[in-house]
Amino acid sequence: MNPMLNIAIRAARKAGNVVAKGYERRDEIQTLSKGTNDFVTNIDKAAESAIIEVIKKSYPDHTIIAEESGALEGKESDIQWIIDPLDGTTNFVKGLPHFSISIAIRVKGRTEVGVVYDPIRNELFTAIRGEGAKLNEMRLRIENKRELQGCVLATGFPFKKTALMPLQFAMMNSLTSDVADFRRTGSAALDLCYTAAGRVDGYFEMGVKAWDIAAGDLIAREAGCLVSDFNGGHSYLTAGHLVAAAPRLVKEILNKIQPCLNGEFKG
Numbered sequence: 001m002n003p004m005l006n007i008a009i010r011a012a013r014k015a016g017n018v019v020a021k022g023y024e025r026r027d028e029i030q031t032l033s034k035g036t037n038d039f040v041t042n043i044d045k046a047a048e049s050a051i052i053e054v055i056k057k058s059y060p061d062h063t064i065i066a067e068e069s070g071a072l073e074g075k076e077s078d079i080q081w082i083i084d085p086l087d088g089t090t091n092f093v094k095g096l097p098h099f100s101i102s103i104a105i106r107v108k109g110r111t112e113v114g115v116v117y118d119p120i121r122n123e124l125f126t127a128i129r130g131e132g133a134k135l136n137e138m139r140l141r142i143e144n145k146r147e148l149q150g151c152v153l154a155t156g157f158p159f160k161k162t163a164l165m166p167l168q169f170a171m172m173n174s175l176t177s178d179v180a181d182f183r184r185t186g187s188a189a190l191d192l193c194y195t196a197a198g199r200v201d202g203y204f205e206m207g208v209k210a211w212d213i214a215a216g217d218l219i220a221r222e223a224g225c226l227v228s229d230f231n232g233g234h235s236y237l238t239a240g241h242l243v244a245a246a247p248r249l250v251k252e253i254l255n256k257i258q259p260c261l262n263g264e265f266k267g
């Protein structure tokens, strides 16, 4: 097995244990606010420390960018681990069993490995660039859908940037006459993996960070999805807005949502 994938899986499972144990004793969780509707718990931090410890043991020189610790520059700046120790903190805090651990490895600016782990369902999504995506041992390959009719789309609501909410509703409004339904699951990493697994037909969101989507992006692309920013480009890891689906569906979704943007995100 790819040695870096191996370490990423080990780290994700270790953090998964921390998160699953923390979930069982939710009454003991300490929650802090980082900003508007933006929470962090002692479990997010403990899971992140567990991941960093595993990586540092095998790769002490690699650079690590983690949601709660920021950038830990290593001697090797060409290899970056991008970590979300608990994606779906709001679900976790509320007792809604849908959250994940997300770990991506980027080499010279290209994502090579992606791991997303759901510790409640024991589902491990993995991908290596050029070698496909898997859910546990099962290969993932999406259907080549072309039409929005009958599709269920996952999305996220920009609660951390509420000024974007009218735009969110405008985009959903532009799609409602075509799609069958929407899902807001609360974990962007799992939204991308569920798109890869065909559990939803596509996903779009704005206001996300690289650690929310870097691993799920590779998993979705390796399962046959196109992932694009709202302008049809590739800047989504930095821009924070994205659409993922079968290539023709992405086009259909962009055709619907782009007229709502009114110059937002251009440039």
Ligand code: IPD
Pocket: 084, 086, 087, 088, 089, 090, 156, 157, 185, 186, 187, 188, 189, 205, 207, 208, 209, 212
């Ligand atoms: C959040 C989740 C959510 C998305 C938010 C993210 P967090 O991550 O991915 O689905 O809508 O934009 O910030 O804060 O729970 O790690």
Ligand code: CA
Pocket: 039, 040, 067, 089
């Ligand atoms: Ca967070």
Ligand code: CA
Pocket: 084, 086, 087, 088, 188, 211, 212
């Ligand atoms: Ca996240």
Ligand code: CA
Pocket: 044, 067, 084, 085, 086, 087, 088, 089
């Ligand atoms: Ca998080």
